[in-house]
Amino acid sequence: MIVRIATEGQYDVSDEDTADLNRLDNEAVSACEASDEAGFRAAFDRLLDYVRTKGTLVADDELFGSDMILPPPDVSLAEAGTEFQGEGLIPG
């Protein structure tokens, strides 16, 4: 599956790693919902690291639409809370 880290690039992550991704994502989301800045930063960084290490960077001459798009690495807790959840989101 193709995962894009916004402002960074696309990674090809094996479908087998989806469960791990899901767990890491749930951690980031609960920290975000709890407005736990440090917790969110740590969880989100773990999620990004997972994608970067487990995935392979999609070459510049490959043209894929992404299956998932993660917020930019420097996203703030406030941005993550308002822009990447709740309103403004397209489900699915």
Next chain:
Amino acid sequence: MPGLSGRMSTVVKAKISKLLDRAEDPSETLEYSYQKQIELLQNVKKGIADVVTSKKRLQLQEEKYQQQVVKLDTQARQALAQGNEELARTALERKNGLQTELQSLDSQIAQLEEQQEQMTASEQKLRAKIEQFRSKKEVIKAQYSAAEAQVKISEAATGVGEEMADVGLAMQRALDKTENMRARAGAVQELEAAGTFEDLTQLGSGEDDIDRQLKSLSTGSEVDSELAKMKAELGGGAAPAGELGAGAQTTGGEGAGAGQGQAQ
């Protein structure tokens, strides 16, 4: 993959609204001529130039501050030599404030440097994708039936559209940051202009706004210790309590010893 995304929490499963807003409809992207894509690349280039300009401006400001720090130091010494401790203190407080500002300028310049590199990398990546799209389109057109080609080209266009949207998002974030820095630098410059004094004698007894602001930036103890040090230096050998006076004597003695050591 609906089953998968259904289990995912929002951060992951959702495609960022901002990115989706900017991403072109694939069918629309197909209508983009190569010319239009090149135009978008030019915008990225302009964004990079903007960051470079901001960086240069901050670097110039940094140089100016550095010169001013030296000047204020000299002025403080002169004031102290003339016995005007109050004036020396004011000069040191300004110097202290400028040094704080210099540190912040340093980190801002480093940030801009990083942004410039990132945007340059993005620009190259987007250029590669556009180029790939152009050649792929021709190959697909030649190899597939019209209907199949439409689907395949559409897929490729989604890739280019998403990349363009992502570069747009990256550029927006970089420019927002740059804008904040520029606003701050402008404000500091105004403050500085309001309080700049070429000649210490022109400084009245009353504090102006810049004085109070810079004073609050600087910690009193730092200024105090610097003032004491300066006094000791100016006092020279006549001030027995002066650390530097004592240091100079010791250094002189050791210097002779060291000279011998080197000779051996």
